[in-house]
Amino acid sequence: MDTELARTFLTVIATGSFIQAADRLHVTQSTVSARIHSLEEQLGCILFIRNKAGTTLTPAGAQFQKHASTLVRTVEQARQDVGIPSGFTGAITIGGRFGLWDQLLLDWLPRMQQLAPSISIRAEISFEPELMQGLIEARLDIGVMYTPHNRPGLTVEPLIEERLILVSTNPNDLPEPGPGYVYIDWGPEFYVQHSASFPEFTGAALSANVGWLGLHQILKHGGSGYFPERHVRAIIDEGRMTQIAGAPDFLLPAFIVYTSRSEKKHLATAVETIRKVASEQY
Incomplete structure (x- = not known):
């Protein structure tokens, strides 16, 4: 077939x-x-x-x-x-959202390479539909994402819980979307929470599906937006942005998804190491 x-x-x-x-x-x-x-x-x-x-x-x-x-x-x-590079005994492919690579998975990579130096690692950045499709088709061994779907043969585990906060380059901004607000698409759960908190919000002049893009736009040209606290805490401490007091926070859980039954060498080590890195940071 x-x-x-x-x-x-x-x-x-x-x-x-x-x-x-x-x-x-x-x-x-x-x-x-x-x-x-x-x-x-x-x-x-x-x-x-x-x-x-x-x-x-x-x-x-x-x-x-x-x-x-x-x-x-x-x-x-x-x-x-068949495609394992010469000098390695196995390969693991991992995919994740852009924002979940920052700090979390980028900290995992060198640790995994140290624990399993004979394993080749392929790293990918995608959104949830592509990540789930890759897992279903076995092109990915591990996916880290915000809104997974349960599928036969896949294990879905809670990993971390992001706290999204409203930050702005203007410390006098109101605790709601205003001029210069950049809407970041953090997925359907964020959309539901955002809509419930700001029912009069009809859309932003600028929206982005990647947090990094929106954050750099705001830092360069001014404005506000919702971002994971771990991404912007250092920027706030530097005085380049302010967390807007009185604005609602939103919780966004992230999950690790992997093949339930796999004979791949060191897959269990990779999953466990991601759990450890996440527990150390949260």
Whole structure:
């Protein structure tokens, strides 16, 4: 069976629709439909029920899901095993949000290299949909993110809890979004909390999906925004920004996600070391 068909099948499950799967895979919707139709013909059954809300797995589709995951994982595992750099005995691929690399995962990297010098490490930066897709397809061994989804074969554990605070280059700013406010997309949980706290907020002139981008914009041109306290505490202490008194704080949990059953050497060491680094910092 063509693994591309199985990968497309898993992408439809992850996104919930043929349209979003096509966007994720950078192909047309008709291509996704053709692949699923070909897969159904090979298996002799219907895998999805399509409706206005998206797609729903049939009983046969739910049964095939574990086999599709195994197929894709096996192929990806083979590719990684064959592609291990010379002089190393194994490889681990880890992905995380940009902000979670800062301090947390960047502190983990040298410690992991010291503990397992024979293991090659590939580091990636992505957002939650790409991270989850990589874990499902076994292209990633570990993902660190804010809003994961439970999927068969993956373990999801709470890791840290970010405290997002409102900071500004103007110490006299009001405790609410105002002129110069940069909205940072910290994910759906932040959006819900932000909307509840500021019901009259209709949008910012500038928004960013990466905190680093918004922070440097504010530091260079002035303004305000919500950022993890650990990212801006030193900047506040230097007097370059002020935490706005009276503004609500928002809690944003981060999670570590990894393959539940893996024969990869030192994967358990990598996960445990991330836990230790997180516990030392929080």
